[in-house]
Amino acid sequence: MTLPAHGSERFDLWAPEAESVALLADGRQYPMSRIAGGSREASGDGSREASGDGDAGWWRAVGAPASGEVDYGYLLDGDTTPLPDPRSRRQPEGVHSLSRTFDAGSHGWADGPWTGRELKGAVIYELHLGTFTPEGTLDSAAGKLGYLAELGVDFVELLPVNGFNGTHNWGYDGVLWYAVHEGYGGPAAYQRFVDAAHAAGLGVIQDVVYNHLGPSGNYLPRFGPYLKSGEGNTWGDSVNLDGPGSDVVRQYILDNAAMWLRDYHVDGLRLDAVHAFKDERAVHLLEEFGALADAVAAETGRPATMIAESDLNNPRLLYPRGVNGYGLAGQWSDDFHHAVHVNVSGETNGYYGDFDSLGALAKVLANGFFHDGSYSTFRGRHHGRPIDASLVHPAALVVCSQNHDQIGNRATGDRLSQSLGYGQLALAAVATLTSPFTPMLFMGEEYGATTPWQFFTSHPEPDLGKATAEGRIKEFERMGWDPAVVPDPQDPETFTRSKLDWSEAAAGDHARLLELYRALIALRRSTPELAGLGFEDTAVDFSEAEGWLLLRRGPTEVAMNFSAEPRRLGVGVASIALATDDGVRLGGVLGDTRQLELPGHSAAILSK
Structure with a gap:
């Protein structure tokens, strides 16, 4: 578990490329000196790793405040503007301002009776805190946990909550991975939410992003080689997972994952877009995530579930580490979504083209992947490989008929319920909730919400906001969507339109669909073969x-x-x-x- 703060070591900083570093804490400067490796320092402000063997570059401010709540930042090489802590737990004034210490051990946890939840047999409910309730906070979302328990789901999966610039965002523009966005309530509210979820019998899965950083407030390159310039992915420079200095960068990521599992008692992590990891080391970072989950589970006595979002269709992610797999508990399967979407909607443009048959859905249901070495017309090459059914249970594939990506990355953010009738929505529900896999619902799906879920940002920088809006339009050219209908992500109304209208759930076909979802989930729970049998059955x-x-x-x-x-x-x-x-x-x-x-x-x- 996380050790309590025990001195000024809680401000230790890795900045191997700096010539001088000073800590600004509560308005006073403290010179920092280089320290030798050889010991692990951990506190409620985040683990501080200094293990030697290439981990030079750690600094310490002797005499800095050893306890209490402190506003602080770092001055590098004579700068006069302090930078926030890369391991900051709180950013009360935003990601460009001072960090604030947070004692994660001060929360009096009440979830002692909670024994955790395995992925097998479970149903996941994915939600975005800012649009799930009118208030858009962790505490207001906690008020809906009773509804989710009655619906019958087993896990609540939160879209990223890490620190980002602005007031509202999907969460994938985060730049401070250890902080909980203040607009959601900050870290103390997060602990309250997890406690309340466990009291309601619900596990919590946190969506985390380790493949890139957002465009505003990313100061990590000032501190050290966190990124690899010139080796980018879809969102910019790649995280340095295998170059010089990558030992500490990888530990930075693994410590963050451990923070959610230990300090915040979450039951699992959804690892965003792992296909964007650029890691050529012999032991892949994903394998280290699998090992971390096993270690935390042994330590806490509760399952720790790692689920990868992967576009690779590579079952190695799911194979046990003993047979050279990565040992993850699950991965998202887009093939299932595409096959269901085409067969209920008839839409076949873009990447949906390969799934224009009932046979595609049949293949996915029987084998897990559609592209298992088959030719992908969208990619212009063969893709994927078959799953070894002796090594993987179908429950390891997390599937859905709708999710934040597949709705929000449409031109207008329209849900299936905005174009399909009850019968087709019911078919999508049955296909998902009776599949051999682990079903996931997207908030509002269960009652056929007609509110869209659009791509929204709140970048304070006008140039960045303009570039984001223009880039969004270009993204849709390949899918054949009309750019004229794409909403401006910077317009506050785009965010407001995306909030759920809970009054819909009680009326007409909305209420009828909600009752169907409740009945399907209850039937899935009472019919062991729906979720328990393997591919061979x-x-x-x-x-x-x-x-x-x-x-x-x-x-x-x-x-x-x-x-x-x-x-x-x-x-x-x-x-x-x-x-x-x-x-x-x-x-x-x-x-x-x-x-x-x-x-x-x-x-x-x-x-x-």
Whole structure:
């Protein structure tokens, strides 16, 4: 666990390229001196690593305030403007201002009875704090935990909460990974939220971003070689994972991951876009994440779940470390989303083109990946590799029919519910919640929210705001969307429009859909084979011409009619456990099967 603050070591700083460093604390300057490696210093302000063997460049301010709340910053090489701490836990005045100490050990945790939650058999609910409630805070989100528990989900996954410039943002422009955004309530509110979630029987997964830093307030390059100039990814310079100085940079990342798991008691981390990691070291950073999760689980007695967002379709992420895998608990599977989206919406532009068939969905349900070495027309090359079913349980793949990326990265941020009717939304729900995988819902999906979820920023710098808006328009050219309809991410109304309207949940088809989601989640929980069986116990039949698909999970069968016309198909079970339409009928026996009648855009779950 994190050690208590025990002296001025809590301000230790790694700045290997600086000639001189001074600490500014509570308005007073303290000269800092280089220190030798050889010991690990940790405090409520974040671990301070000085292990020797190439880790030179650590500085200490002897005599600096040894306890209490302190506003502080660092002056490098005679600068007169202090920089915030790379490991800052609080930024009360924003990411360009002084840091403030925070004693993570001062919270009186009440979650002793909480034993944690495994990914297998769980349902995840993804939310963005700023738009989940009108207030947009951790404390207001805690007020909705009872609703989520009643819905039946097992994990709440928070989009990034780390420090970013401005008042509102998706969270992926963070520059201070150890800080909790003050607009959400800061670190103390975060601890209260996790405590409340555990009291409600919900685990917490935190989305973290280690592949890039935001464009405003990133002072890490001033301190040391945190980035690799000229080796960029989609968002800018890559994080230095394998160059000179990367030992400390990697430890900086791993310490941050450990902070969430230990100091904030979160149950797991969602690792953003790990395909953007540039790491040529023999032991990949992802393998170190897997080892960290195991170590924390052994220490706390609670599962620590690492889930990667990966575009690689590489099952090595999920294979055990003992067979040269990375040992992660899970990864997102975009193939499932694309296959469901195409079959309920008919949209086939851009990367959806490869999934323009019911056969694509059938392949994903049976094998996990669609691109398992197959040719990707969007990429212009072959992509992925097959999953070894003896090494991976289907629950390791986290799937969805909607999420923040797939909605927010559309031109207008429109949800499926803004263009599809109840029947198609119900089909998407059934496909997701009866799949062999771990389902994830995006906030508001469960009642068919009609509010969009758009890309929004609040960069105070006019030039950066303009560049962001222009870059956003260019992103949509390949998908064929009209740039004229793309909202300005800097317009405050873009953020306001994206807030959920909770009054919708009680009316008409919204309420009907909400009841379906509750029933599906309850049925998933009471039907062990839906979530518990492996790939070898999954079978899929389908008719491309007629538009129906039949998923068999042990003795349970899930029949889905993606056609607008009624269909009849043979099933081998005797009763309907759940149907999305009152017109579903189970007829007489024909040979070894019974005849199931499905109205257009409907589904049924059947059991013996």
